[in-house]
Amino acid sequence: MSRTFLVFAESRDGKLRQVAFETLSAARASAEAGDQVLALVVGSGASSIAGELAAYGADSIYTIEHSDLNQYNPEGYFAAVKKAIDETKPDAVLFGHTAIGRDLAPLVAASLQAGQISDVTAISRSGSDVVFTRPLYAGKAFEKRSFTSSPWVVTVRPNNIQAPAPDSGRTASVTALTYPAPSLRTIIKEVVKKTTGKIDLSEAKIIVSGGRGVKSADGFKPLEELADVLNGAVGASRGACDAGYCDYSLQIGQTGKVVTPEVYIACGISGAIQHVAGMSQSRIIIAINKDPEAPIFKIADYGIVGDLFEVVPLLTAEFRQVLNV
Amino acid sequence: MNIYVLLKQTFDTEEKIAIENGSIVEDGVKFIINPYDEYAVEQAIQLRDDLGGSVTVISVGPDRSVEALRTALAMGADEAVLISDDRIPQDEYAVSKALHAYLSKQNVDLLLGGNFSVDNGGGQVAIRIASLLGIPHTGSVTKLEINGDTALVHRDAEGDLEVSVVTLPALFTAQQGLNEPRYPSLQGIMKAKKKPLQTLTLDDLGISPSEITAQTSRVELSLPPVRNAGKILKGELQDQVRELVGLLRNEAKVL
Known part of the structure; x- marks a missing residue:
């Protein structure tokens, strides 16, 4: 019997996020031939960006446009997703494991009396049996989990399940649904965009991260310059956050964010277990530290023993030259 | 104000993980209050001190969780409840149903929890409970910040x-930066020994294991x-930097 997978395709600032394509890819990886993969896009302008999802694997696309949905509000977004669920009766609902998906998926799971597998990093399928891999202890261990009942709710960690190359030959129907406009007990008063123009840590391909060795808030400037040249994001260790050098939203580790970039450049980070848990799944790790005995060198692919305030600007200059930026 | 805090006992974040016979080894491990739940406990205590009322900390977990609940009592919480029953499966659907069975019988004004637990990290249980309670x-x-019957929050x-x-x-879940959790004082630790801590089973909650069967399982x-x-x-810094960029491009094939 064919099944239906509904993907919540997240957008930001009027554009679909990369994680939307990755979540679609996760649905496709869970689906057998003949199964249907549906996508939902919400917010003003949803219908103008929805079409792009066809090329990435959506069979049918649903949109819900309403000004309530231009900014994340748990109640408004839940009402929208519930509307799409009532309309399409999916066997599984998938979200990105993002600020929105992490918050929204448990509401959907609870309302459906469903199980949820969170923060999935890999999917394997044999027939209709699907096994989801996810980290425990921020990546100090991994478990494989499966569902024992239906429907399923899944959140997919950004940057782990590759989005397919777009196939511009694919087409999908686009259906507009009506927002059921619940009365909201949560009123969003203001959104302070601190990240405009910056690359989100969880989606960044390159992360330049600073620890206690950065010594001050100003000490992050050379790291920011390197990140800019590499089109990457800046992160931090708990030590740097606790010392007040940067915002907690930059923290990487077992408390904080878990990241899996292509390249992780650890500057002045000793490599405490709790930090390593949050970044050890990065593809390439580079350590820059004055202390040759720092534990970070034990897991780094490449290490430079030296003062980050000397090394990082040299690295920035070298990349500028080589990359022509 | 009746404040309830969801709390989980977790491994200390400095612990390494070892696996034996298909499960994670707990022998000799240092346990703590899940760091995000600790922010929630601290916030609850501060709000109670400002507004009056009581703070009840509640956990689902094995008997060792009592230690974490006692720590929360020593910080300043008033009461603790441990739901401990081997028949509760390790599945967020099941755990949230058990917690809901207890909370639905309480008069809850404010419910706090952590953003996620640093062990399983699913981030589901607290938000599921908000949904089950309809709040x-x-x-x-x-x-x-509490202002009468509304809260002003930064997310x-x-x-x-x-x-x-x-x-x-x-319900609100705590993120880092919410506050700086206090250490229990010696006086707090002494007082905590006399504070009420009840342990409940599924039978006490009036739910049967069939109502909380796991919806997911570990393979x-x-x-x-x-x-x-x-x-x-090795070598001069400038040469090292040049070599590194070369290695990244030619050996690692990135950038």
């Missing part, structure tokens, strides 16, 4: 800040591949 929630809050959304007003009763548990130390570069 609004805000996740990942870095500021929480950290991937670095952006969302300011909202939420009608109580409501396999493993450790990540070991990362080995790579190349420590």
Whole structure:
């Protein structure tokens, strides 16, 4: 019997996020031939960006446009997703494991009396049996989990399940649904965009991260310059956050964010277990530290023993030259 | 104000993980209050001190969880409840149903929890309970102010800040930056020994195991591949930097 997978395709600032394509890819990886993969896009302008999802694997696309949905509000977004669920009766609902998906998926799971597998990093399928891999202890261990009942709710960690190359030959129907406009007990008063123009840590391909060795808030400037040249994001260790050098939203580790970039450049980070848990799944790790005995060198692919305030600007200059930026 | 705090006992974040016979070894491990739940406990105590009322900490877990609940009592919580029953499966659907069975019989004005637990990290249980109780929630809050029957909250959304007003009763999950949790004082530790701590089973809650069957199950548990130390570069810094960029492009094939 064919099944239906509904993907919540997240957008930001009027554009679909990369994680939307990755979540679609996760649905496709869970689906057998003949199964249907549906996508939902919400917010003003949803219908103008929805079409792009066809090329990435959506069979049918649903949109819900309403000004309530231009900014994340748990109640408004839940009402929208519930509307799409009532309309399409999916066997599984998938979200990105993002600020929105992490918050929204448990509401959907609870309302459906469903199980949820969170923060999935890999999917394997044999027939209709699907096994989801996810980290425990921020990546100090991994478990494989499966569902024992239906429907399923899944959140997919950004940057782990590759989005397919777009196939511009694919087409999908686009259906507009009506927002059921619940009365909201949560009123969003203001959104302070601190990240405009910056690359989100969880989606960044390159992360330049600073620890206690950065010594001050100003000490992050050379790291920011390197990140800019590499089109990457800046992160931090708990030590740097606790010392007040940067915002907690930059923290990487077992408390904080878990990241899996292509390249992780650890500057002045000793490599405490709790930090390593949050970044050890990065593809390439580079350590820059004055202390040759720092534990970070034990897991780094490449290490430079030296003062980050000397090394990082040299690295920035070298990349500028080589990359022509 | 009746404040309830969801709390989980977790491994200390400095602990390494070992697996034996298909499960994670707990022998000799140092346990702590899940760091995000600790922010929630601290916030609850501060709010109670300002507004009056009581703070009840509640956990689902094995008997060892009593230690974490006692710590919360020593910090200043008034009462603790441990739901401990081997028949509760390790599944967020089941755990949230058990907690809901207890909370639905209480008069909850404010419910706090952590953003996620540093062990399983699913981030589901608190938000599921908000849904089961039919109350609004805000996740990942870095500021929480109570003004009569509403709360003013700051939510950290991937670095952006969302300011909202939420009608109580409501649930909030704590993010780093919300506060600086206190250490229990010696006096607090002594007082905690006399504070009420009740242990409940499914029978006490009036639910049968069939109402909380697991919806997901673990198929396999493993450790990540070991990362080995790579190349420590040598020579003048300028040469090392040049070599590193070359290695990244030619050997690692990135950038």
